[in-house]
Amino acid sequence: MTYTIKDVAQRANVSTATVSRILNDQGGYSEKTKRKVLNVIQELDYYPSGIARGLTNKRTDTIGVLVPNLTSSLITEFLNGIESVAHKIGSSVIVCHTESHGIKTMKYLQLLHEKRIDGLILASTLLKKEYYDYIVKMRVPVVLLSAYSEFPVPYVTANDYEAAYTGTKYLIQKGHKDIGMISGNKEEWIAGNLIPRVEGFKSALSDYNIPFYESYIEYGKFSIDDGVTGLKHLLNRVPDLTAIFAENDEIGMGVLSAAYNLGIKVPEKLSVIGMDDISLCKFMSPPLTSVSLSHNEMAEKAANLMFKMINSATEVSNCILDHQIIERLSVRSQ
Amino acid sequence: MTYTIKDVAQRANVSTATVSRILNDQGGYSEKTKRKVLNVIQELDYYPSGIARGLTNKRTDTIGVLVPNLTSSLITEFLNGIESVAHKIGSSVIVCHTESHGIKTMKYLQLLHEKRIDGLILASTLLKKEYYDYIVKMRVPVVLLSAYSEFPVPYVTANDYEAAYTGTKYLIQKGHKDIGMISGNKEEWIAGNLIPRVEGFKSALSDYNIPFYESYIEYGKFSIDDGVTGLKHLLNRVPDLTAIFAENDEIGMGVLSAAYNLGIKVPEKLSVIGMDDISLCKFMSPPLTSVSLSHNEMAEKAANLMFKMINSATEVSNCILDHQIIERLSVRSQ
DNA sequence: TTGTATGCGTTATCAG
DNA sequence: CTGATAACGCATACAA
Numbered sequence: 001m002t003y004t005i006k007d008v009a010q011r012a013n014v015s016t017a018t019v020s021r022i023l024n025d026q027g028g029y030s031e032k033t034k035r036k037v038l039n040v041i042q043e044l045d046y047y048p049s050g051i052a053r054g055l056t057n058k059r060t061d062t063i064g065v066l067v068p069n070l071t072s073s074l075i076t077e078f079l080n081g082i083e084s085v086a087h088k089i090g091s092s093v094i095v096c097h098t099e100s101h102g103i104k105t106m107k108y109l110q111l112l113h114e115k116r117i118d119g120l121i122l123a124s125t126l127l128k129k130e131y132y133d134y135i136v137k138m139r140v141p142v143v144l145l146s147a148y149s150e151f152p153v154p155y156v157t158a159n160d161y162e163a164a165y166t167g168t169k170y171l172i173q174k175g176h177k178d179i180g181m182i183s184g185n186k187e188e189w190i191a192g193n194l195i196p197r198v199e200g201f202k203s204a205l206s207d208y209n210i211p212f213y214e215s216y217i218e219y220g221k222f223s224i225d226d227g228v229t230g231l232k233h234l235l236n237r238v239p240d241l242t243a244i245f246a247e248n249d250e251i252g253m254g255v256l257s258a259a260y261n262l263g264i265k266v267p268e269k270l271s272v273i274g275m276d277d278i279s280l281c282k283f284m285s286p287p288l289t290s291v292s293l294s295h296n297e298m299a300e301k302a303a304n305l306m307f308k309m310i311n312s313a314t315e316v317s318n319c320i321l322d323h324q325i326i327e328r329l330s331v332r333s334q
Numbered sequence: 335m336t337y338t339i340k341d342v343a344q345r346a347n348v349s350t351a352t353v354s355r356i357l358n359d360q361g362g363y364s365e366k367t368k369r370k371v372l373n374v375i376q377e378l379d380y381y382p383s384g385i386a387r388g389l390t391n392k393r394t395d396t397i398g399v400l401v402p403n404l405t406s407s408l409i410t411e412f413l414n415g416i417e418s419v420a421h422k423i424g425s426s427v428i429v430c431h432t433e434s435h436g437i438k439t440m441k442y443l444q445l446l447h448e449k450r451i452d453g454l455i456l457a458s459t460l461l462k463k464e465y466y467d468y469i470v471k472m473r474v475p476v477v478l479l480s481a482y483s484e485f486p487v488p489y490v491t492a493n494d495y496e497a498a499y500t501g502t503k504y505l506i507q508k509g510h511k512d513i514g515m516i517s518g519n520k521e522e523w524i525a526g527n528l529i530p531r532v533e534g535f536k537s538a539l540s541d542y543n544i545p546f547y548e549s550y551i552e553y554g555k556f557s558i559d560d561g562v563t564g565l566k567h568l569l570n571r572v573p574d575l576t577a578i579f580a581e582n583d584e585i586g587m588g589v590l591s592a593a594y595n596l597g598i599k600v601p602e603k604l605s606v607i608g609m610d611d612i613s614l615c616k617f618m619s620p621p622l623t624s625v626s627l628s629h630n631e632m633a634e635k636a637a638n639l640m641f642k643m644i645n646s647a648t649e650v651s652n653c654i655l656d657h658q659i660i661e662r663l664s665v666r667s668q
Numbered sequence: 669t670t671g672t673a674t675g676c677g678t679t680a681t682c683a684g
Numbered sequence: 685c686t687g688a689t690a691a692c693g694c695a696t697a698c699a700a
Contacts, residue, residue, distance in 0.1 A: 004694085083430075094419055199691090261621075352686060391678080
């Protein structure tokens, strides 16, 4: 038997209104009745129904988080950060694994709509027009995490262009001239980012008068596997690369792995740098140098932004975070 | 403006009852009215309120998943599997990151109770009496994933004892005699598992007449960091170990990392085997040999079990899954 | 300080 | 086949 506010009211000889007031600290009751009611609540081990509450309050204390991938460390670190601030604020998070599928994403959006979530975070996902249209109809605050959009939706992200520039420059200053890049999905980057990382890579090369060839870039997806196949392809095309700029750490890990299996010593024969600085980097062999985009901060900022929007309905500004090179052992001077 | 069933009913000149019937495919209406109503629904882009529905149906199509850790790959792979079957069934999952804290766990249990979730999965978490008591009061189906309990709660787990035995035996048959083990939290294992992995380790040693010393075991937690500090401590105590049996892959990864930084070649100087076979194993340098516990299957089995319980309220049986050694390159013959 | 009554958006039980 | 209407569990405006 699970009790209702009525049960509590009856046992305490008060009205449900009074119980409700006490439950919500609204004032307007004597200390005595408060104690009486609180006692009954304890006795019955009564917990108010969140759904009934949601029905009247139009607020479910639940948010949705859309992620394209649950096996990516970056994403789960995002999830971690979001969950943390949500819990602090008293909200729960529903995880929605979209697998980058348009259809699954739409289905999830509808589901979240039915569940009447208070807010929504899209992590590392490209905001298609279809999604955007639906979201405005839902009328819930949204924020983009690690993504950018032309649509008027607040985002929290890094300056991918500059970060990639910095990373590439780092390699150059270490004396590397033959630098390959393994990038993720081309279209997704172009659409979902302010300026893609590849551009930063190219700019750095150009600024330091290093010739650039399209064949030095390998496009794939964003997973570890893409790092391993990426390296192989790249090395087939241009064997004398001395350094690899990996679009993200998962790809970087793939490169490390492929290099190991190919018998290519890192960093002796090949330097590798990644991006994001996920927590696994430092445990790689060798530890992976990476451009940190302070994604922990990013996730928390995004979540805080969203809750702010939920509470004040005020439009908020975007946020572009800083980056920083974390030197480890996967890069050496040429 | 977000529409209600009333709006739909009015526009279609029918009663809300009829709309509801059509919405739920209950029959008892003409094709004509069905089309009419469906049209209006499309026009308005109406989606029924899940919370209102939940209030009457006493079913929220939402489950809770308690995880002790969101940065562990094993856990997120569990989450991945659970989310996948939940979504197939039309349920959403609320992630609850307990951080192994008793207090946070209780808070989460209460929260989930308020949210009136349909079911609950505890992943890799020790079911304390306090939790158990609360859960029976909640009256929701629970299943333990990768854990065991004396309380009458169904669980889906591996035979940790045998798996560890097999892993150790594998090392022994490769000619190793000086094998160290890095284990997780001692108390948690004893309480949360049928027979802890350490016991399998000891039994194998004993069966093959290899003397066992307590100093060969290092206890820590379950993270990568524990693997790196674990190896250091172990090597301090007994420097001529030729192999390490890591209680799980995260620890194994830590061992690999520490070995690299210590200049100890794996597998030439030190063999390492992990457990769980998380997807990162094959990308390590060297690729980490591991005892696979088919945790993908485990997660899905647990989720399916829980949904079965939700739907039929029938008590279900436990499930103990098989294991298998996945040979890679981190172990070599002595 | 407290209680009554109504609404929140559905579903379900009755009648018709 | 269809329509009132009463729940579901809570919050709140309005009375008292």
